[in-house]
Amino acid sequence: MAIVNGLATGVSVSGISKSYGGTAALVGVSLVLEEGVSVLLGRNGAGKSTLFRILAGAERADAGVVARGGVILDGGETWREHRRRCGWLPQTTPLIRGLTVEEFLAYVAWLKEVPRSVVGERIDAVLAAVDLVDRRRSRMDTLSGGMLRRVGVAQALINDPGLVLLDEPSAGLDPVQRAAFHRFVRRIASERMVVLSTHLLEDVAAVGERVFVIDEGRIRFAGDVDELAVGEGDRTERLRAGFLSVIGEDGA
Amino acid sequence: MTAPVLVPWRRGWPLVVAVAVAQTAVLASWRTWVGSWPQTAAALGQVLLITGPVAAGVTAWVVRGERREGVRWLWKASSRPRSVPAFRLGAECALWAITGITLGSLVPLVWTAREAAFGRPGLWVWFPMAAGVLGVCLLGVVAGLGFRPVFAAAAAAVGIYGATVAALFIGDDVLAALSPYDGRTMFFYRVPAWIHALQGIWFVLAAAAVLVRFEGLRRASGFLAVAAGLAASPLLLVGWNDRRPDPEAMRFVCEIGPRVEVCLPQAKAHMLPEVAAAVDEFWTVADGLVEQGIRLVDDEAAGIGGFDEALGSLPEPQVDQVMLSAFTDLSAVSRLDRSQFLGDLVRWTVGDQRLDPTDTQPSRLPTPATPAHVLTRWFYERFDLPLDGSGWPGAPILDERVVDYTNVLDELRWLTGLSPEDRRGWFAEHRSQIMSGTLTFDAFN
Ligand SMILES: Nc1ncnc2c1ncn2[C@@H]1O[C@H](COP(=O)(O)OP(=O)(O)OP(=O)(O)O)[C@@H](O)[C@H]1O
Ligand SMILES: [Mg+2]
Numbered sequence: 001m002a003i004v005n006g007l008a009t010g011v012s013v014s015g016i017s018k019s020y021g022g023t024a025a026l027v028g029v030s031l032v033l034e035e036g037v038s039v040l041l042g043r044n045g046a047g048k049s050t051l052f053r054i055l056a057g058a059e060r061a062d063a064g065v066v067a068r069g070g071v072i073l074d075g076g077e078t079w080r081e082h083r084r085r086c087g088w089l090p091q092t093t094p095l096i097r098g099l100t101v102e103e104f105l106a107y108v109a110w111l112k113e114v115p116r117s118v119v120g121e122r123i124d125a126v127l128a129a130v131d132l133v134d135r136r137r138s139r140m141d142t143l144s145g146g147m148l149r150r151v152g153v154a155q156a157l158i159n160d161p162g163l164v165l166l167d168e169p170s171a172g173l174d175p176v177q178r179a180a181f182h183r184f185v186r187r188i189a190s191e192r193m194v195v196l197s198t199h200l201l202e203d204v205a206a207v208g209e210r211v212f213v214i215d216e217g218r219i220r221f222a223g224d225v226d227e228l229a230v231g232e233g234d235r236t237e238r239l240r241a242g243f244l245s246v247i248g249e250d251g252a
Numbered sequence: 253m254t255a256p257v258l259v260p261w262r263r264g265w266p267l268v269v270a271v272a273v274a275q276t277a278v279l280a281s282w283r284t285w286v287g288s289w290p291q292t293a294a295a296l297g298q299v300l301l302i303t304g305p306v307a308a309g310v311t312a313w314v315v316r317g318e319r320r321e322g323v324r325w326l327w328k329a330s331s332r333p334r335s336v337p338a339f340r341l342g343a344e345c346a347l348w349a350i351t352g353i354t355l356g357s358l359v360p361l362v363w364t365a366r367e368a369a370f371g372r373p374g375l376w377v378w379f380p381m382a383a384g385v386l387g388v389c390l391l392g393v394v395a396g397l398g399f400r401p402v403f404a405a406a407a408a409a410v411g412i413y414g415a416t417v418a419a420l421f422i423g424d425d426v427l428a429a430l431s432p433y434d435g436r437t438m439f440f441y442r443v444p445a446w447i448h449a450l451q452g453i454w455f456v457l458a459a460a461a462v463l464v465r466f467e468g469l470r471r472a473s474g475f476l477a478v479a480a481g482l483a484a485s486p487l488l489l490v491g492w493n494d495r496r497p498d499p500e501a502m503r504f505v506c507e508i509g510p511r512v513e514v515c516l517p518q519a520k521a522h523m524l525p526e527v528a529a530a531v532d533e534f535w536t537v538a539d540g541l542v543e544q545g546i547r548l549v550d551d552e553a554a555g556i557g558g559f560d561e562a563l564g565s566l567p568e569p570q571v572d573q574v575m576l577s578a579f580t581d582l583s584a585v586s587r588l589d590r591s592q593f594l595g596d597l598v599r600w601t602v603g604d605q606r607l608d609p610t611d612t613q614p615s616r617l618p619t620p621a622t623p624a625h626v627l628t629r630w631f632y633e634r635f636d637l638p639l640d641g642s643g644w645p646g647a648p649i650l651d652e653r654v655v656d657y658t659n660v661l662d663e664l665r666w667l668t669g670l671s672p673e674d675r676r677g678w679f680a681e682h683r684s685q686i687m688s689g690t691l692t693f694d695a696f697n
Binding site for chain 1: 317322325327328332
């Protein structure tokens, strides 16, 4: 077990590369995640979901290391411990037809080794958090797209994880739900690391504390949200200008 | 393991119903097991040929009903050891499938319990059955995850069925050694419990090896495959001789009727009333033709260790002792087919064996009726047996299509018109010609 100097808390990623066949999805990505909300911003195909899969322990990187709490995740045991304390909403919401919301959450709780004695209260808590208490006994295939997305967020929190990875969580949410979601993210981020990816600068403006701009598998910008904002207009407008200039699409 | 979470009753019931219905339907169509415990156990083992593919197919169907990618990602992000989620899915499906085979076993068990005259329920066979179902459900999970959703269920069912049939074709003895599928008759045998235990264990290990390999765990897969091989090897070494003769089952039980004595081994004692009734029916009609007071002995067990002792312990017969194999075959059936049995008795007494002309000269039909045809037709009419060959498998065809009775109608009428006393006298007078097939039409007057 190796200890990374000076990084006793948080998650750090260094030199992660991943390619599929000939396509390089991530090239030497390094970043540090700490408590609060971090936003991964990037256009389609930038490598956001690939990075999430690696962070969630669902896929192996070709090169590079991930460390958590100062411990490099190198063996099966360290990764298992990491997964136990990590929640992940994949870009496509997992759906098991025929299961109710409650049954699905219980299943994810089993996958995450949540002690049986607390599963009931965890389900209550996450359903309340995503405002779906009244859909507890609905079958998953009868939910609307946005509700399903919220179930996806709920399952990512079922094990009360210290690291929450949300891959485009706001996709498919209506404006009311999106505002509620922003409040929700700020609330859960007060005591844990939340990483979310998005294409929406509105999301970044509303919840982001730190932002990572990723493009063609490389981190192009890492810093506070306000550092990304440039130019005139409201905050979202200025973030857009900053983002476009970072990825080299600023009308040049 | 706790209650099923991924496949609750709502999703699992089709498995229970499909397996239970398939098993009950197939068993009901067999006549080999009613009333005999070892035969019932063997039939339960054989019905896996059908329930295995059904369980695998429905499992694959349940599994492919999930959005495959999404669930796979959840599994990969699970903190459980890899392949444990896949196992749990297979085990939950198997739980329902095993419920199905258990329900499907109730009818035969209750039925045999009501009729059996000997032995105890061979419930050990339940273990390799349940294990076999667990194994095919694990393979069904692999099919459900690995094949395109449209093909998954069919691929699993056809694959399991095809593999079993191929194994039967390549070596039914190997299959009988390795699995509870055993086509041999079991009346006089017991299968030791350890054989059933190993039959279940090696197959689950082998199926687990496939699943684990599918999940990308090469080392664990190799380890499981070796373990499966180790569990299977004692079975292969014992091979064809995995059954133990049961001397108790061969002990004879006899019923002394007014004309004939019938002795069946204990294992088939539940058939004694039917056999004795059919024998009595025949001897009443054939009064004068065949000897009274003889003893008929079922010799299906001949050649099995313990049979000679059982035969030797019978008291001396009053007149003579005839083995059933002289004229019929009651092996591998646990229910008497009265028509076939009476037909066999008729063929035995009416000595001419060249009755069915379709056997010998199909080009010149119909052929003129012989005295043996007249006698046979008369017997058939007395016993209500059809002449057209539809009475039982392998029945001779003796109707007007192949035998021309127009010139013998007088003889038939004459025979029918005889009083029982006259008939007894006539039979007694011509006994040797009738039984040797040399009777001529001169005798009919
Ligand atoms: N399983 C895979 N097989 C082959 N190529 C892949 C696979 N997954 C991702 N890629 C490639 O890796 C690159 C990064 O994909 P990724 O899904 O991480 O992008 P993304 O930033 O999440 O995009 P989006 O915003 O569209 O979701 C893309 O070029 C993609 O084609
Ligand atoms: Mg993506």
